[in-house]
Amino acid sequence: MGRKKEIFSLRNLFFIIPVLLTIFGIFMIYESSSVTASRIYGDSFYFVRHQLKWFILAIGVFYLFYSLDYHILYNLSLLLLLGNIVLLILIFVPGLSTTVLGANRWLNIAGIKLQPSEFTKLTLITYLSAWFTFKERGRFFAFLLLTSFLIGLVMLQPDMGTAVILGSLAVFLYFLSGAPLSHFFLLFLMGSLAGLLFIITSPYRLERLMTFLHPETDPQGIGYHVKQINIALSLGGWLGSGFGSSKQKFQFLPEAHTDSIFAIVGENFGFIGTAIIIFTYLLLFFQIYKKIEKIKDRLGFFLASGILFLMTLQTFINLGAMVQILPLTGIPLPFISYGGSSLLAFYAMMGILLNIFKQSSQKK
Numbered sequence: 001m002g003r004k005k006e007i008f009s010l011r012n013l014f015f016i017i018p019v020l021l022t023i024f025g026i027f028m029i030y031e032s033s034s035v036t037a038s039r040i041y042g043d044s045f046y047f048v049r050h051q052l053k054w055f056i057l058a059i060g061v062f063y064l065f066y067s068l069d070y071h072i073l074y075n076l077s078l079l080l081l082l083g084n085i086v087l088l089i090l091i092f093v094p095g096l097s098t099t100v101l102g103a104n105r106w107l108n109i110a111g112i113k114l115q116p117s118e119f120t121k122l123t124l125i126t127y128l129s130a131w132f133t134f135k136e137r138g139r140f141f142a143f144l145l146l147t148s149f150l151i152g153l154v155m156l157q158p159d160m161g162t163a164v165i166l167g168s169l170a171v172f173l174y175f176l177s178g179a180p181l182s183h184f185f186l187l188f189l190m191g192s193l194a195g196l197l198f199i200i201t202s203p204y205r206l207e208r209l210m211t212f213l214h215p216e217t218d219p220q221g222i223g224y225h226v227k228q229i230n231i232a233l234s235l236g237g238w239l240g241s242g243f244g245s246s247k248q249k250f251q252f253l254p255e256a257h258t259d260s261i262f263a264i265v266g267e268n269f270g271f272i273g274t275a276i277i278i279f280t281y282l283l284l285f286f287q288i289y290k291k292i293e294k295i296k297d298r299l300g301f302f303l304a305s306g307i308l309f310l311m312t313l314q315t316f317i318n319l320g321a322m323v324q325i326l327p328l329t330g331i332p333l334p335f336i337s338y339g340g341s342s343l344l345a346f347y348a349m350m351g352i353l354l355n356i357f358k359q360s361s362q363k364k
Contacts (some may be wrong), residue, residue, distance in 0.1 A: 025336035033257035042155040058347035065351030076221030077130035084123040087116035088153040118341035129302035132177035161329030228253040232263035241268030300356040
């Protein structure tokens with residue numbers, strides 16, 4: 001009876017919190033996108049309807065990964081990674097991709113838009129977790145080659161924010177597996193030099209970095225986005241202006257329903273509302289961390305640790321960009337931002353997590 005109650009409480013925590021965040025996100029997607037959707041598509045609920053469809057599918061994905069024994073991912077990891085690589089390559093096939101704001105990140109197959117880089121986060125966790133389940137020597141260069149190849153495909157889109165996440169995630173799992181500290185310094189140096197090279201060879205990235213350091217230098221260009229985020233958060237004050245009263249949704253704030261949705265949350269619900277959202281994320285992450293400490297299975301430990309690291313890092317990057325402690329990167333806020341591929345990937349991860357925790361509890 002005790003085990004059943006524990007599993008039930010886990011299911012409540014690790015399912016209901018993401019669902020509540022997603023439902024809240026759907027309301028905020030409507031609030032932030034209704035004006036734009038009405039102008040472009042003649043339907044103020046356009047983005048909401050699409051997110052609802054992805055949400056229903058994501059619930060099914062969650063239960064699929066919750067029901068299957070997560071050990072099957074060990075045998076499927078290579079196949080999943082290769083499939084994901086094919087999707088990343090198909091983006092560059094004329095007629096199959098959709099370009100938005102100069103970025104070529106979306107596949108358009110039979111009217112369905114997918115962002116393969118969002119799935120790459122999950123397939124990378126799965127493959128590296130399976131690979132590192134058994135200790136072996138001399139895998140540094142193979143690891144470096146694989147990681148560089150995936151990051152290179154993502155950078156060609158271009159998507160430096162996701163590339164940074166993939167690189168950080170790979171390094172985290174590599175050292176969690178017991179790699180020597182000398183490899184860490186080497187990878188850190190190589191990553192820093194590569195990042196610097198990508199920035200100085202791209203006028204847009206260099207301008208974005210300079211604007212982050214000195215936002216006042218380009219108030220009508222890249223600095224405009226930062227300025228509008230600040231305005232949205234300042235309009236919210238302590239308690240917010242109330243749901244439905246956003247001024248920034250009138251096409252002042254770019255990417256209001258995707259990467260910048262937290263600014264609309266701040267405008268509507270103020271400091272108190274944003275603090276509740278941040279606390280909810282921290283509660284979820286802390287409870288996951290406590291359960292990970294008890295996992296004895298090496299594959300399960302790597303999978304759960306990688307998922308927690310990814311969710312924490314992506315949330316930090318998005319929120320950090322909103323309060324200007326990090327440059328804007330175009331990274332969505334987990335469970336809340338608009339985007340079907342991101343929603344599917346994160347619900348799959350939550351299903352895997354609950355599966356691992358369920359089996360860990362049963363083995364006690």
